[in-house]
Amino acid sequence: MSTRKWTGREDGSGPEHRRWHHAVNEFSSGTGVSLIGFASDAGVRRNGGRPGARGGPDAIRQALASFAIRPEFAVSDAGDVVVEGDELEAGQENLGELVAKQLSDGNLPLVLGGGHETAYGSYLGLARSGLLDGRRLGILNLDAHFDLRTADRPSSGTPFRQIAAREAERGAEFAYAVAGISEPGNTAALFETAAGLNVRHLLDVDCQERRLEPVLDFVRGFVADVDALYLSIDLDVLPAAQAPGVSAPATLGVPAAVVLEVCRLVASDPKLALADITELNPVYDADHRTARIAARLAHTLVTSRPVPEGH
Numbered sequence: 001m002s003t004r005k006w007t008g009r010e011d012g013s014g015p016e017h018r019r020w021h022h023a024v025n026e027f028s029s030g031t032g033v034s035l036i037g038f039a040s041d042a043g044v045r046r047n048g049g050r051p052g053a054r055g056g057p058d059a060i061r062q063a064l065a066s067f068a069i070r071p072e073f074a075v076s077d078a079g080d081v082v083v084e085g086d087e088l089e090a091g092q093e094n095l096g097e098l099v100a101k102q103l104s105d106g107n108l109p110l111v112l113g114g115g116h117e118t119a120y121g122s123y124l125g126l127a128r129s130g131l132l133d134g135r136r137l138g139i140l141n142l143d144a145h146f147d148l149r150t151a152d153r154p155s156s157g158t159p160f161r162q163i164a165a166r167e168a169e170r171g172a173e174f175a176y177a178v179a180g181i182s183e184p185g186n187t188a189a190l191f192e193t194a195a196g197l198n199v200r201h202l203l204d205v206d207c208q209e210r211r212l213e214p215v216l217d218f219v220r221g222f223v224a225d226v227d228a229l230y231l232s233i234d235l236d237v238l239p240a241a242q243a244p245g246v247s248a249p250a251t252l253g254v255p256a257a258v259v260l261e262v263c264r265l266v267a268s269d270p271k272l273a274l275a276d277i278t279e280l281n282p283v284y285d286a287d288h289r290t291a292r293i294a295a296r297l298a299h300t301l302v303t304s305r306p307v308p309e310g311h
């Protein structure tokens with residue numbers, strides 16, 4: 001657990017005034033959601049994107065600190081994995097170790113930040129924890145992109161291709177679904193790769209608010225087919241007006257209200273084992289808008305979980 005102290009707005013000392021900074025600072029033992037920061041520019045840089053993701057974890061923490069949160073929700077901060085320079089592979093290994101540790105302690109890891117290369121480190125943690133042994137893993141990605149690139153080196157564009165290879169190695173079916181795919185944001189080759197891997201996807205145009213029920217049905221159908229779920233959120237799934245602070249802003253995007261409903265649905269399911277919120281780039285943010293929506297998604301994931309007995 002991180003020793004860093006969170007600070008934020010104070011309205012009084014009682015539980016009725018509780019905010020995230022109180023929740024994180026008062027956490028000493030037990031289980032709950034464990035935040036892990038992944039401070040990395042390496043994946044986006046290798047993928048030809050605009051750097052700045054390194055500052056993502058702290059920007060999300062800052063946005064979370066003064067959010068109100070009810071006393072029954074336990075959250076802790078496990079600190080950051082920092083990727084120095086181009087040391088991406090080492091960073092992903094370190095992230096995997098920290099995720100596995102949180103899982104074995106009985107926590108739900110919620111990884112914040114990085115380009116989407118975060119996802120491979122998150123997955124390594126799940127694989128290392130033993131939680132996948134004999135179980136079907138489902139990966140639900142909310143993203144404008146498939147991130148199934150083949151490249152000489154891992155980047156923010158390759159994580160789910162890397163995971164597909166690892167799932168094949170353990171003899172498991174690669175169960176991967178993406179909601180929010182932008183047609184002009186993915187080449188025919190990527191659509192073909194996705195089809196070849198039996199990836200289920202919904203286009204951004206089919207994830208607008210008027211289509212909320214079919215989107216939720218898509219998610220329900222996918223979750224029903226797996227034993228454990230990993231939810232990965234790439235903030236570039238959101239409309240650029242709601243999330244300007246990303247490397248590749250959306251041309252249409254899935255409205256935050258829809259993304260939020262998916263988060264509520266998924267987090268209320270005990271199958272959820274791991275989540276991450278990636279691609280925040282504070283350098284291009286406007287009035288902390290993207291950091292605040294990232295924080296709102298994190299808050300929704302925490303507060304939509306079944307409350308443990310005794311509360």
Ligand SMILES: N=CN[C@@H](CCC(=O)O)C(=O)O
Nearest residue numbers: 047049116145147156157248
């Ligand atoms: N995580 C990044 N994924 C996208 C970026 C697209 C872009 O830079 O336009 C990708 O590689 O496809």
Ligand SMILES: [Mn+2]
Nearest residue numbers: 116143147234
């Ligand atoms: Mn992505």
Ligand SMILES: [Mn+2]
Nearest residue numbers: 144145234236
């Ligand atoms: Mn994306």
